[in-house]
Amino acid sequence: MNFSISRDAFLKPLQVVSGAVERRHTIPILSNVLIQVAPNEVRMTGTDLEVELVSSCVVDDGVEGAVTVPAKKLVDIIRSLPDGAKVQFSAEGEKAIIRSGRTKFTLATLPASDFPNIEDWDSDIQLVTTQAVLKGLMERTHFSMANQDVRYYLNGMLFETDVNLIRTVATDGHRLALSSWEIGQPNLGARQVIVPRKGVMELLRLLDDNDSEVKVLVGHNHIRIETNGIGFTSKLVDGRFPDYRRVLPTAGDKTVIADRELLKQACSRAAILSNEKFRGVRINLNTNEMCLTANNPEQETAEEVIEVDYQGAPLEIGFNVSYLIDVLNTIQGDQVKISLSGPDTSGLIEDSQDDSSLYVVMPMRL
Secondary structure, three states: OEEEEEHHHHHHHHHHHHOOOOOOOOOHHHHEEEEEEEOOEEEEEEEOOOEEEEEEEEOEEEEOEEEEEEHHHHHHHHHHOOOOOEEEEEEEOOEEEEEEOOEEEEEEOEOHHHOOOOOOOOEEEEEEEEHHHHHHHHHOOHHHOOOOOOOHHHOEEEEEEEOOEEEEEEEOOOEEEEEEEEOOOOOOOOEEEEEEHHHHHHHHHHOOOOOOEEEEEEEOOEEEEEEOOEEEEEEOOOOOOOOHHHOOOOOOOEEEEEEHHHHHHHHHHHHOOOOOOOOEEEEEEEOOEEEEEEEOOOOOEEEEEEEOEOOOOOEEEEEEHHHHHHHHHHOOOOEEEEEEOOOOOOEEEEEOOEEEEEEEEOOEOO
């Protein structure tokens, strides 16, 4: 097998699929990328058995065949070549040869027949949206995913479809982020699936903030996203996501409207002297005033007072300041709305002008 291609046309799809490849793996072939050549096309596949990425590019005078080569080494070789260089790739026996000008590399290969492909499956939910919409939904919620939690179903993101709607939800048990978007498909069926953390992070790397069409296919055990000649497939987490609707506070009778940037800066300064382990900050609310206080085991304190729109009774409540900063970094509007009901109940934070995204933060005892 062999093919010719420009360095620039080869590098991007190669980098895309190598994102799914694990650097250190007990199964050697999972460190490789599968290269399949047709007369006018090269198709590349990378997988770690949980996530699979497929990309293709047009080539000159390809001779059909298939082989697997070490992904990282191939990416490093192609990246090191000068812009506009012509690359000739050939494979024979147990070796692959990459030539460009007077440069030549020889790589060890493994048989393509040993490469694990995710089996064929049927989708029962299909929807079409844009890269910007799908990436936006994930960016507004992914920071609340758990990381290596024993409750494995929290180590991922809930994708929910409903009539005309797609929604993403993430929680680590201490906070929750939810974002929804109407996509104009009134016949869309209701479905909930959990995409694992690695799949979410890979998708965020893959998607752009543009209006390119994205096709989403959801099956019983897999989800597939197809866009711009790239196919992303991920296994789904086999578990039941918590009922997020029960977590959303509904009795918040105390409302705070604050300048987002002002509050974020105040939280960031208070965080400097918060306890590094617990990250707690105490919030005292009085008429049109919020006071943030943080201290640490060295008896050092930080105090910030900012003006807010608040007309309720005085209230003292504690929060993890890192959780507040994460939310304030994600919201795009100029003002945030915080709904509270008491010192022992969760706070609900949202953009004061946009209720498509909601953030729940549990209180802390300080």
